[in-house]
Amino acid sequence: MAHRVARRHRLHWRVELIRLFLALLFLASAVHAELTPQELRGRGIYRTGMSNSGTPVMAHLSENSNPVPASVLPCVSCHGRDGRGKDEGGVRPSNLQWSALTRPYAMETPGSRAHPPYTASTLMRAITMGIDSAKHPLRPPMPRYEMSRGDADDLVAYLRVAGSDRDPGVSDDALRIGVLLPPPGDERAVVQSTVSGYFADVNAKGGVFERRIEVDFTDTLSDRDFAVTAAYIIGREEQIGRKAAEMQLPVIAAFAAQGDDTNRYLFELLAGLEEQSIALINALPTEAKIRITHDASTAAIAQRLTERFGERVASSGAAVLFLGGTLPSPLPDTLLLPAPFTSDTLLSAHAQVLVALPLPPAVRPARAAALASSQLLVRALQRAGRDAGRESLIDALESFRSEETGITPPVTWTSTHHTGTSECVIVRWPRK
Numbered sequence: 001m002a003h004r005v006a007r008r009h010r011l012h013w014r015v016e017l018i019r020l021f022l023a024l025l026f027l028a029s030a031v032h033a034e035l036t037p038q039e040l041r042g043r044g045i046y047r048t049g050m051s052n053s054g055t056p057v058m059a060h061l062s063e064n065s066n067p068v069p070a071s072v073l074p075c076v077s078c079h080g081r082d083g084r085g086k087d088e089g090g091v092r093p094s095n096l097q098w099s100a101l102t103r104p105y106a107m108e109t110p111g112s113r114a115h116p117p118y119t120a121s122t123l124m125r126a127i128t129m130g131i132d133s134a135k136h137p138l139r140p141p142m143p144r145y146e147m148s149r150g151d152a153d154d155l156v157a158y159l160r161v162a163g164s165d166r167d168p169g170v171s172d173d174a175l176r177i178g179v180l181l182p183p184p185g186d187e188r189a190v191v192q193s194t195v196s197g198y199f200a201d202v203n204a205k206g207g208v209f210e211r212r213i214e215v216d217f218t219d220t221l222s223d224r225d226f227a228v229t230a231a232y233i234i235g236r237e238e239q240i241g242r243k244a245a246e247m248q249l250p251v252i253a254a255f256a257a258q259g260d261d262t263n264r265y266l267f268e269l270l271a272g273l274e275e276q277s278i279a280l281i282n283a284l285p286t287e288a289k290i291r292i293t294h295d296a297s298t299a300a301i302a303q304r305l306t307e308r309f310g311e312r313v314a315s316s317g318a319a320v321l322f323l324g325g326t327l328p329s330p331l332p333d334t335l336l337l338p339a340p341f342t343s344d345t346l347l348s349a350h351a352q353v354l355v356a357l358p359l360p361p362a363v364r365p366a367r368a369a370a371l372a373s374s375q376l377l378v379r380a381l382q383r384a385g386r387d388a389g390r391e392s393l394i395d396a397l398e399s400f401r402s403e404e405t406g407i408t409p410p411v412t413w414t415s416t417h418h419t420g421t422s423e424c425v426i427v428r429w430p431r432k
Contacts (some may be wrong), residue, residue: 006255034168034223034394035161043165044248045082047391049074049265050247051151059143062098063130073143081389083162083361091141097163115284123159124152161262169226175208177377178216179370180240182232182255187366191254192217195230202378209386213378223247227393228366230254230370231379234340241266250394252377254369257300257340259419267397268419269373274301275422276356277321281309283354283426284334289317295324303413322346338426342360353429359408360425361370372405379403 013336035043043053049070058067078093079085085093089105095101101118115134118126122133130137130144144363147155169176179195189268199213207213216225221243233240234253244251244265252267259272271279281290290313294302303325319334321328322341327349334352342355359365380396381388388396400412400420411420 010285014179019395022370027256035165036157037163038154040156040158040246040248041265042154042156045070046075046162050264051147051154051205053151055148055151057151058146059180060146061141063144070143070145070147076226076391082165083159084101093142096159098158098160099163101345110364110373120156127155128152152154167226170222170350170389171211173210173211175216175227176214176216176225177383178218178228178231179220180221180231181219182230182235182366187232190364190366191232191370192228194367195374197380198371198374208378221249221251223249225373225378227248227390228252230373233257237266242284248390250390250397251361252373252397254373255366257338259300261416261418263418266418267413269369269411270358271419271422271424272419273298273323273340274304276358276424277301277305277323277336277418277428278308278422280336280338280354280425281305281312282322282354284319284336286312288312288319288334289314290295290319290321290336291315291328292321292323293325293327298323339427342429347429355427355429357425357427358421358423361427363407366424372411373407374409376400376411379409 002184006395019178045051045057049057049059059070059073060067061073063106069316075096079096085095101123102115102342106419115136116122117133118133125131126133127145127257128140128147130142130331132138147334173389177199179191181191187189195215195217196336199215202208203212203402207394216222221228221240228249228251229254231251232258233251233253234255237253237256237258237260240251240253240258240265245263248265250265252269254269256268257273259268259274265339284290290309292302292305305321318332319336320332321336323338324341327335327346331349331351334354335346335349335357337346337353339355341359347355349355359368380393380400382397383396384392398413398415402412409421409423
């Protein structure tokens with residue numbers, strides 16, 4: 001009897017130890033999954049060859065070669081997302097996972113040679129000078145990267161964790177997708193119900209590569225999400241864009257007034273303020289003079305429009321494009337209003353009012369934009385493949401050319417243009 005009790009006690013403690021070990025393992029992996037700001041910056045350099053520091057990263061293919069932007073030869077293109085390296089034309093790049101770099105080994109290839117374990121400083125020397133930890137030159141085709149000391153520190157910090165890095169919001173059976181909601185009101189409820197219904201249907205059909213979509217309805221960006229869609233960012237374009245870039249978080253903005261083609265992580269679905277303004281001006285006779293009113297937030301757009309339309313933009317004219325600021329007195333003959341400025345006061349002005357709408361008047365904008373952006377996200381995930389990460393998702397989004405949604409104008413995104421369409425509808429107000 002005593003023997004059985006002792007055996008049960010031993011078994012109990014073994015079970016408890018296994019539970020404790022698994023809990024610690026889960027905790028360690030969860031903690032490790034959250035990259036530090038430095039590691040995130042390093043990941044950006046590793047995957048894109050570009051730095052957020054403002055200092056360009058350049059690559060040299062040989063000692064005397066002319067430098068090229070490192071974005072042409074990012075580390076990930078040869079060493080893969082996990083750093084292990086992949087065969088390219090019979091050449092297998094070195095394994096950059098920290099566990100491999102920090103042990104002495106000889107590559108199992110002809111002419112391989114042993115070298116001491118790498119340290120942070122010798123790895124930095126290899127990256128920037130092409131000299132390995134045994135003080136031998138690295139063999140071609142390994143480029144030498146010209147970068148600031150801060151960028152090199154960031155890259156090395158990321159290489160310490162690259163082998164176990166998985167983008168946030170992705171697991172074996174689920175993808176967590178964020179939705180930035182409009183302010184409280186009818187539109188908020190419409191967006192929630194539309195997105196919930198759409199992704200419920202996607203999940204009922206097997207999800208995306210057998211991963212279900214988990215929707216995170218929120219008012220702020222979260223790095224726990226893999227990507228964000230149906231985002232309402234009107235009035236917060238700069239703030240949200242900056243935060244998305246810092247997090248390296250892809251965001252599809254269904255509702256935005258101003259685009260930013262320099263931001264790799266922010267995609268606008270519909271014609272923004274500048275595209276709407278161009279359409280409004282083009283709707284007038286070519287001889288019509290236009291005056292542009294603006295405030296500080298739209299000054300840059302006003303300047304680009306002035307440069308684009310040249311002599312048609314004047315200090316006085318029969319038409320006024322309103323981008324903020326103060327309306328002239330007396331009122332102009334024609335008032336041009338992009339969608340974000342269609343207030344009751346301006347719509348009731350005693351003038352001919354032309355309004356630019358990114359979607360046809362008969363379409364419910366909140367539902368249409370939320371549904372279309374969610375559809376495009378799913379298509380991009382399908383293009384990116386089962387092992388998709390945030391960067392490959394961005395590449396997939398940038399591959400859309402005149403992509404039909406059946407709801408919005410066709411969408412085109414490229415690496416240099418992240419506004420999906422310039423099309424909009426011009427209506428006279430009040431509509432007849």
